[in-house]
Amino acid sequence: MRKSRPQLSDVVMAKSEAMLQQRSGSSSVASESSDSSATSVSSSSSKSSSVSSSLWWIHNKGYDLEEFVQRHPGGVEAILLGKGRDCTALVESYHPFTNQHWKVLEKYLVEQPEEDNINEQIPTNDRNDPQQRKDFFYEVLKKRVSTVLISKGIDPKDDRGATITRTLYYCVVFASWLYTGYLHLSGRILGSFLFAITGWLMGALGHDAGHFSASRIPWINEWGVWGMSFICNPILWQHQHTYGHHSFTNEFGHDPDLHHFDTFLRVHKRIQRQSHYRYQSNGLYVMFAYLFVVFGTCFYIPWGVLRTNSLYGIIEWSDKDRRTKSTGMRLHLFLYIFIVAVVPMYTHPSLLSAIFASYLHVGTLGLVFALFSQINHLNELSLESDMISRNEKENSKQHSTSRRDPRLTQSWAAAQVETSNNFASQSLFWHVLSNGLNHQIEHHLFPGLNHCHLHHIAPVVKATCLEFGVQYKSYDTWKDLMCATLEWFDKLS
Ligand SMILES: [Zn+2]
Secondary structure, three states, rough: OOOOOOOHHHHHHHHHHHHHHHHOOOOOHHHHHHHOOOOOOOOHHOEEEEHHHHOEEEOOOEEHHHHHHHEEEEEEEHHOEEEEOOHHHHHHHHHOOHHHHHHHHHHEEEEOOOOOOOOOOOOOOOOOOOHOOOHHHHHHHHHHHHHHHHHOOOOOOOOOOOOOOHHHHHHHHHHHHHHHHHHHHHOOHHOOOOOOHHHHOOOHHHHHHHOOOOOOOOHHHHHHHHHHOOOOOHHHHHHHHHHHHHHOOOOEEEEEEEOOOOOOOOOOOOOOHHHHHHHOOOHHHHHHHOOOHHHHHHHHHHHHHHOOOOOOOEOOOOOOOOOOHHHHHHHHHHHHHHHHHHHHHHHHHOHHHHHHHHHHHHHHHHHHHHHHHHHOOOHHHHHHHOOHHHHHHHHOOOOOOOOHHHHHHHHHHHHHHHHOOOOOOHHHHHHHHHOHHHHHHHHHOOOOOOOHHHHHHHHHHHHHHHHHHOOEEEOOOOOHHHHHHHHHHHOOO
């Protein structure tokens, strides 16, 4: 789907590689990952960088959608998330069952790529028509998934939000979260633990809303994403997860999720080895590292973004000039520390007890979050299936003996399947406990579909993958998938 990056992203890319190199002290980061942007950081990058930040870049074309922002059916936040960026994956994956958006986009096209910059491998008859730049595998999936949804009585365009049952579930979790929050603030140790569990379960609403799929009503999604509040800063989440992780899954130097924990863990072979990584062959060390995850995502990382206006130099914080967003980011930091750490100091009988309660909350949530989210993409097969790795393999002719359709190498949808993993996908128990992350493959293909619909489409997605030779990794149990992740960490230790 995404073949080459527009100019603004190229500048960011060059910067990001320098910053990543600084962060990890790794020369290999720059030398190896630069392959992906070698064509993009070119003489043309200076052509319009001042204009680029005000445009939306889709299939390498610049669109000025400023006039359309307030009329976007999916809401203002959804469309602004793509501004000034390569938002091809966002546009494609959030409009899978309609072509109406292409008609709208036509009116706002202001910048065409130079002929030289068009990737020759794009299977198209007419390069000027975005609809001709089809990801053939995604097209097949979209048709089949649409048919299945209709057969289940679900309108693919209008019913992609939460069902009544799912909405009731959100309400029950929200009430439990409020009550356990009260217990935590009242100085009960058990309350701090339960507040962490309900804080995780609130992530079901936060994650769905962050993908604009809790409801078709935009303001519900805009508020709902604050359900992420004790898992990750919700404003950061949109840039880190909804944009960065989902657009560039497992691409080193582009997917922020590969760079969160390099203080403790080496999750990708391009992170330079350090002596302490040898401990990650021990599962207990990995669990210890996970205890700090939400302190990072709720405080340390957003604090860094506020200081640098960028997430690791990979993703620019494009909201920085919007007062509601910058105030919201600061407000979240303040309230998080106040609720998690300050109030317990006044309500617990001793400072030691207060510190224990605070860390019980942070550590429990960090552990649960990491145990359900890290396994979804971090294992050897998944980390060798991203778009960068595919292109490198193709360039080195490693696929020359493969019988697969060569177009799959350039298929963003095939990459989403192969970089993701399902587990216990038949189990309602694991669906609830994991906030639906056990259907990660379907979620990455159709992020705008509420998690409550994903079990309907899983069989047809799996069958289609088998038919086209796309690797669909579904583990029988959570433990099997966890073991695959630990094996990978052991290999990298
Ligand atoms: Zn997601």
